[in-house]
Amino acid sequence: MFNMAASLGFLTKSLLNLRLSTTCYRWIHMQETPLNIHVTSALWGVPMKKKRKVDPQLAIMREQKKKRKIEKQIRRLEKYAQKLKPIEEIQISNQLQQETKLRQRRNTVISFEESEERVKLVKQWSQYQQKLFGEEMKALALAELAQQKALTELRKESEELYQMAIQMDAKLIPFKHEGPLYTVAISDYKAPDGEYNDISRKWD
Amino acid sequence: MQKFVSFISSVSRLCPAKISVNQPFGICGRLMSVSSQDILTDDHSKKWHLFSAVCLERLPQISANLNEIENKYLNFMNQLEIENSLLSDHELRFQEDKKIAAKKHDDSDLKEETARKTTTEIEDLWEIEYNSFTPAPRITEADKSNDLKSLERCLDGKLILLVKQKLGTQETWVMPQSRHQPGESMRQTAERILHQYCGEKMKSLFLGNAPCGYHKYKYPRDADVFGAKVFFFKAFHQDGNVSEICPEIIDYSWVTKKELPQYLSPVYLESVNKFIIDF
Numbered sequence: 001m002f003n004m005a006a007s008l009g010f011l012t013k014s015l016l017n018l019r020l021s022t023t024c025y026r027w028i029h030m031q032e033t034p035l036n037i038h039v040t041s042a043l044w045g046v047p048m049k050k051k052r053k054v055d056p057q058l059a060i061m062r063e064q065k066k067k068r069k070i071e072k073q074i075r076r077l078e079k080y081a082q083k084l085k086p087i088e089e090i091q092i093s094n095q096l097q098q099e100t101k102l103r104q105r106r107n108t109v110i111s112f113e114e115s116e117e118r119v120k121l122v123k124q125w126s127q128y129q130q131k132l133f134g135e136e137m138k139a140l141a142l143a144e145l146a147q148q149k150a151l152t153e154l155r156k157e158s159e160e161l162y163q164m165a166i167q168m169d170a171k172l173i174p175f176k177h178e179g180p181l182y183t184v185a186i187s188d189y190k191a192p193d194g195e196y197n198d199i200s201r202k203w204d
Numbered sequence: 205m206q207k208f209v210s211f212i213s214s215v216s217r218l219c220p221a222k223i224s225v226n227q228p229f230g231i232c233g234r235l236m237s238v239s240s241q242d243i244l245t246d247d248h249s250k251k252w253h254l255f256s257a258v259c260l261e262r263l264p265q266i267s268a269n270l271n272e273i274e275n276k277y278l279n280f281m282n283q284l285e286i287e288n289s290l291l292s293d294h295e296l297r298f299q300e301d302k303k304i305a306a307k308k309h310d311d312s313d314l315k316e317e318t319a320r321k322t323t324t325e326i327e328d329l330w331e332i333e334y335n336s337f338t339p340a341p342r343i344t345e346a347d348k349s350n351d352l353k354s355l356e357r358c359l360d361g362k363l364i365l366l367v368k369q370k371l372g373t374q375e376t377w378v379m380p381q382s383r384h385q386p387g388e389s390m391r392q393t394a395e396r397i398l399h400q401y402c403g404e405k406m407k408s409l410f411l412g413n414a415p416c417g418y419h420k421y422k423y424p425r426d427a428d429v430f431g432a433k434v435f436f437f438k439a440f441h442q443d444g445n446v447s448e449i450c451p452e453i454i455d456y457s458w459v460t461k462k463e464l465p466q467y468l469s470p471v472y473l474e475s476v477n478k479f480i481i482d483f
Binding site for chain 2: 100102103104105107108118121124125128132135136139140142143145146147149150151153154157158161164165166167168169172175177179180181182183184185186
């Protein structure tokens with residue numbers, strides 16, 4: 001009897017002290033007697049949300065819209081992929097193309113004597129160039145012969161020295177040489193100050 | 205020079221003349237003493253001394269002057285270029301200027317000053333700007349004073365370094381040369397010569413390991429050695445002049461190919477002319 005009263009008393013106490021019990025997820029009792037009343041976490045349960053119904057046609061439309069958008073992007077990319085970077089140096093601008101008639105030079109009439117003179121000059125020039133070319137070839141052949149002679153003479157003296165002489169010179173390549181110019185650079189010349197503006201367009 | 209020529213002819217076997225020379229020809233300065241090792245003694249077949257020489261060239265710094273036909277053809281090409289071209293912006297502007305001037309002339313009321321610059325005014329400005337800069341002269345001070353030791357002379361042609369060296373008893377103008385020493389290649393000898401004769405400041409670029417030319421001369425008959433075989437190595441001058449003259453060199457000068465005959469003996473010149481290409 002006492003036992004029963006005691007356990008009831010405990011129950012009321014625990015019920016009254018609900019706030020305390022809520023902090024526990026589980027009630028683990030230390031009593032020797034079994035207790036059949038439990039306070040469980042099922043109290044926190046929430047009723048399920050109602051599922052929104054989507055119109056199937058609308059869903060299809062949406063999907064198509066997405067698809068079209070991507071297709072458009074692809075088309076745009078393809079369009080620009082074919083377009084090459086313009087080479088301004090060899091393209092004649094529209095303005096210039098329109099002005100070609102305006103820019104025609106009134107050709108001066110060349111007299112017969114003048115044209116004869118010109119033909120003669122071209123012939124003279126080709127003869128002159130041929131002469132130069134011949135001289136150059138001759139000089140090169142002579143130089144080659146001189147080198148060959150030097151090498152054979154060296155071989156007669158010493159095979160070892162000859163072998164050293166015909167080795168390749170790796171230090172010579174790459175060979176770099178500047179000039180000749182019309183006038184030499186002025187030493188300790190100070191270039192006047194100026195701003196450098198890069199106006200070339202960028203193409204990515 | 206005359207002495208050298210006469211010497212060459214005297215050496216030929218047909219000529220019985222004998223010159224007594226204490227030192228064999230071609231042994232210079234440092235290598236004056238001839239050790240028994242240098243000469244491979246073989247009484248029946250005498251040996252040759254091997255020499256390396258450097259043909260140091262300073263390449264043309266400026267373009268050559270045009271000759272008559274080149275000038276004529278250049279003018280002709282320029283003329284053709286103008287005839288075949290279209291009018292430029294500047295020329296169009298000039299035409300516009302003419303029109304404006306004519307209009308002004310017609311009605312005298314329109315004589316107010318405009319901000320527009322005429323083409324002639326612009327050209328004047330350009331000319332002033334052009335004249336404000338003076339490029340380096342094509343004919344330098346060294347040309348005017350005929351300074352043969354300067355690298356600034358004859359900028360439009362090739363210059364070759366010649367040195368006055370004591371070969372045997374004579375002082376002769378040659379390309380810097382020296383005896384080959386055991387253990388080095390002919391090119392290394394050539395590099396050593398340049399370093400030794402011209403100082404540290406001289407920088408050059410050797411063109412390959414192979415010699416570009418060859419010259420031989422004989423010593424007097426009573427010498428133990430036949431003579432000298434000189435192998436030439438070509439090098440381009442890059443920087444610095446001959447800074448300190450070493451005792452082996454009496455004098456030096458930078459000469460053009462055309463000036464070579466004034467310095468070299470005809471025989472030497474013939475061997476050397478083969479590989480000096482200058483146009």
